[in-house]
Amino acid sequence: MPIPEKSVTCKNCLTKSECFKELNDSQLEMIEEGRLEVTFNKGEVICKQGMLASHVIYIKKGFVKLYIEGNNGKNIILTIEKDGYLIGLQSLFGKNIFHYTAVAYEETTVCLFDMKALSNLLELNASFAAKLIARLNENTIRSYSRLFCLTQKQSSGRLAEILLCLSNRIYQSPRFNLALSRKDLAELTVLSVESLSRVIKEFKEDKLIIVDGKTIEISDRKRLEMICENG
Amino acid sequence: MPIPEKSVTCKNCLTKSECFKELNDSQLEMIEEGRLEVTFNKGEVICKQGMLASHVIYIKKGFVKLYIEGNNGKNIILTIEKDGYLIGLQSLFGKNIFHYTAVAYEETTVCLFDMKALSNLLELNASFAAKLIARLNENTIRSYSRLFCLTQKQSSGRLAEILLCLSNRIYQSPRFNLALSRKDLAELTVLSVESLSRVIKEFKEDKLIIVDGKTIEISDRKRLEMICENG
DNA sequence: GCTGAAAATTGATATAAAACATGTTTTATC
DNA sequence: GATAAAACATGTTTTATATCAATTTTCAGC
Numbered sequence: 001m002p003i004p005e006k007s008v009t010c011k012n013c014l015t016k017s018e019c020f021k022e023l024n025d026s027q028l029e030m031i032e033e034g035r036l037e038v039t040f041n042k043g044e045v046i047c048k049q050g051m052l053a054s055h056v057i058y059i060k061k062g063f064v065k066l067y068i069e070g071n072n073g074k075n076i077i078l079t080i081e082k083d084g085y086l087i088g089l090q091s092l093f094g095k096n097i098f099h100y101t102a103v104a105y106e107e108t109t110v111c112l113f114d115m116k117a118l119s120n121l122l123e124l125n126a127s128f129a130a131k132l133i134a135r136l137n138e139n140t141i142r143s144y145s146r147l148f149c150l151t152q153k154q155s156s157g158r159l160a161e162i163l164l165c166l167s168n169r170i171y172q173s174p175r176f177n178l179a180l181s182r183k184d185l186a187e188l189t190v191l192s193v194e195s196l197s198r199v200i201k202e203f204k205e206d207k208l209i210i211v212d213g214k215t216i217e218i219s220d221r222k223r224l225e226m227i228c229e230n231g
Numbered sequence: 232m233p234i235p236e237k238s239v240t241c242k243n244c245l246t247k248s249e250c251f252k253e254l255n256d257s258q259l260e261m262i263e264e265g266r267l268e269v270t271f272n273k274g275e276v277i278c279k280q281g282m283l284a285s286h287v288i289y290i291k292k293g294f295v296k297l298y299i300e301g302n303n304g305k306n307i308i309l310t311i312e313k314d315g316y317l318i319g320l321q322s323l324f325g326k327n328i329f330h331y332t333a334v335a336y337e338e339t340t341v342c343l344f345d346m347k348a349l350s351n352l353l354e355l356n357a358s359f360a361a362k363l364i365a366r367l368n369e370n371t372i373r374s375y376s377r378l379f380c381l382t383q384k385q386s387s388g389r390l391a392e393i394l395l396c397l398s399n400r401i402y403q404s405p406r407f408n409l410a411l412s413r414k415d416l417a418e419l420t421v422l423s424v425e426s427l428s429r430v431i432k433e434f435k436e437d438k439l440i441i442v443d444g445k446t447i448e449i450s451d452r453k454r455l456e457m458i459c460e461n462g
Numbered sequence: 463g464c465t466g467a468a469a470a471t472t473g474a475t476a477t478a479a480a481a482c483a484t485g486t487t488t489t490a491t492c
Numbered sequence: 493g494a495t496a497a498a499a500c501a502t503g504t505t506t507t508a509t510a511t512c513a514a515t516t517t518t519c520a521g522c
Contacts (some may be wrong), residue, residue, distance in 0.1 A: 014382060068375055068418040073462060076353035078375060090372060099372050122364075123357035130353065134324035140371045141321060141330050144299055144309060147374065151381050151421045155510070183468060190382045192510055197471055213518090218372040229302060281488070415498060421482055428501055444488090 010035065015060050017084060019135060022128040027121055044103040046087065053091035053098045055112040059083050061148060062108025063170070066100045068186070077187050078143060080105070080171055089136055092119060100128060106179050150190050158189040159230020160201045160224050163209065167218050174215040180192040237255040239268065246291055248315060250366060253359040255411060258352055269342040277318065277333040277341060284322035284329045286343040290314050294401070297331045298418070303368025308418050309374060311336070313401055320367055323350060327402050337410050381421050388462025389420040390430045394440065398449050 011025055018029070037060070040046055044110070047057060049069050053105040062084060065075040077099055081087075087102050089111075096115060122129045124130045133164040149161050162185065167174055180188075209222050212216040218224055241247070241263040242256060243369065251259070266290070271277055278288060280300050291314060298308040314325045318333050320340075326345060353360045354360055394431075398405055402436050411419075417427040439455050441448040449455055 025247065068379050070379060070383055076379045076382050088369045092362045092368060094368045094372075099375060119361070122360060126354035126360075129357075129364075130324045130350070130359050131358075133353075133367070136364070136367055136371070137321045137323060137325045140367070140374065141325075143371065143378065144330060147309065147378050147381070148299050148301060148307045150378070151307050154300055174394050192512080193470080194472085195509055196511095201471080314509080425481080425502080428477055429479095432501080 002017040016027070016082060017086060017129040019086070019128060022125060022131050023121065024125075025152075027125060027128075030121060031113050031117050031171075034087045034114045034117065036083060037109065038112065039107065039109045040104040042102050042104055042106050046104060046108065047100075048100045049098055051098050052117055053088045053096045056089060056092075056115055056118055057102070058084045058088040058111040058113060060109045060111055061089065062110070063105040064102050064108055065105060065187075066102050068100050072201055074229065075187065076190065079139070079146070080165075080170060082190070086135065088115070089139075091115070092122075092132075104164035105172065105184070120190065127204055153228075155189070155191055155195055156202065157229075158191065159185075159196065159203065160208075160231055162188050163203075163218060164228055166189050166216075166223075177215050179214075194229070246314060248289055250317070250359060250362040253356060253362050254352065255356075256357060258359075259273060261352060262344050262348050264356075265345045265348065268340065269343065270338065270340045271335040273335055273337050275335050277335060278329045278331075280329055280332040282329050284319045284327045285318060285346055287323075287346055288318040288333070289344060289348055290316045290318065291340045291342055291344040293341070294334045294336040295339055296336060296415070296418075297333050299331050306418065307421065310370070310377070311401060311419065317366065320348070320363065320370075322346070323363075325355075336415070355443065368432065382457075384462050386420070386422055386426055386462075387458055389422065390416075390427065390434065391439075391459035391462060394447070394449060395455060395459055396454075397447075400453075405452065406446065408446050409443075442459050446449050 002081075008014075008027045010020065020031070020178045021033070026167060036055075037082070037120065040062070040137065046064060047053070047154075059081060063080070063082045064087075065077050066082050066086075067075045069075050088098055090099055091097060092115065122132065148156060166176065166178070170176075182193050182196060189199075191199070200209075203224075204211055206218045208218070208227070210219050239245075241251065241259045251262070254262070256431075267286075271293070278297060280286070290312060294311070294313045295316075296308050296311050297318065298306045300306050319329055321330050322328060323346065353363065360396060384392070397407065397409070401407075413424050413427055417424045420427060420430075422430070431442065433439075433456075435442055437451075437454075439449070439451045439458070441450050
């Protein structure tokens with residue numbers, strides 16, 4: 001089990017969440033109160049679907065997947081997220097259990113904030129509330145477009161979308177050292193590992209991407225975007 | 232084009248949204264200001280994806296579908312909703328365009344509320360904000376489970392889920408006069424009309440449902456729930 | 463550098479659902 | 493009430509992707 005530590009306070013934290021920038025010093029102290037900092041290893045469960053969501057979990061550093069667990073081991077990855085993301089906001093003012101499981105793709109440091117303290121702050125600070133709502137809505141809209149992608153596009157369109165997402169949103173570079181296994185990519189695209197492998201092969205042959213070990217480079221973004229749009 | 236009318240004010244409205252019950256009289260007057268009431272006929276577009284979301288649209292009476300429009304006429308229905316639902320909340324504090332299109336399944340009366348007035352109220356009334364956040368989160372969680380259903384279940388599981396949803400959430404009765412065509416049901420389950428027809432036939436043969444014209448009765452809820460869970 | 467296990471690829475086959483084609487019923491219109 | 497049109501049903505073919513099986517590559521641990 002990882003050992004909690006407290007390197008910095010919220011007030012002087014440099015990797016502060018966008019939302020938390022709306023808080024003044026006394027409000028930052030309120031959430032600092034009872035804050036926990038924990039580091040998870042690759043593959044470890046950060047929060048478990050169905051468990052009591054007593055805290056909101058801020059990703060300070062790292063890279064995670066959020067997924068819904070079905071009956072027969074059938075899971076669906078809702079989203080992949082990195083530092084700056086707040087896990088568990090969906091449990092605010094509702095049934096306070098986690099609606100998904102979060103697992104670290106690589107070593108991940110998080111801060112835990114008391115859910116009650118957070119909802120108190122929402123009442124005190126309207127622009128904080130506005131930022132949080134904006135954040136929630138961003139997530140929702142992203143989940144809508146994921147719903148569209150997975151139900152309306154076929155294999156190549158889905159992979160194109162995931163690759164572009166990794167390049168644009170996660171790694172923010174056309175070339176990246178992929179921390180994900182084929183199994184992870186297959187889960188993200190909702191394909192079998194074998195089918196995924198074939199689509200990757202096709203993309204390589206079509207000179208859309210260059211794969212070298214764990215490194216992926218998007219070599220023809222225009223065409224990949226086309227496939228994402230129309231595939 | 233339907234003609235706006237104002238039968239009642241927000242203050243004395245009997246079909247008030249759950250959220251709006253948090254507002255006091257002066258706050259209700261604030262949203263009453265500039266409110267519009269409009270009735271749409273079956274099949275009419277209530278809001279269009281991509282258009283400026285200047286208003287939040289409250290469904291006072293009726294039954295609608297919200298869907299995302301893709302390129303080649305490929306649409307995906309996000310949800311079906313009836314009276315009490317607020318359309319466009321997802322555009323609060325973000326890019327204020329509608330992220331989906333809403334179409335009336337039957338004659339539908341709505342109230343339009345100014346988005347800006349609504350966000351002002353959020354600052355004034357914290358418990359109103361809390362209720363709205365709760366509402367947003369409910370939607371999000373429902374969209375997660377839809378994502379799961381459509382990607383992990385096959386035809387019979389999907390239809391079972393939609394039928395149960397119609398019975399439980401929309402019509403609130405085991406027997407209902409379905410306003411939806413097969414094409415609508417096919418869109419909801421993300422199946423072709425032909426495949427849908429076959430699954431319905433199968434359900435009839437298995438005595439899970441009784442179909443008589445436009446009326447559907449769920450005759451074996453237990454087994455339908457099983458199929459929904461495991462299919 | 464070797465060795466075994468896990469991960470990834472590749473090929474062959476199976477399958478669920480789409481697409482196509484055609485027939486039947488329901489609904490709307492004159 | 494006749495007729496056209498739309499909605500629905502059903503049988504056949506096609507297709508995308510899963511599954512199964514076999515092989516190759518990668519990588520950690522000795």
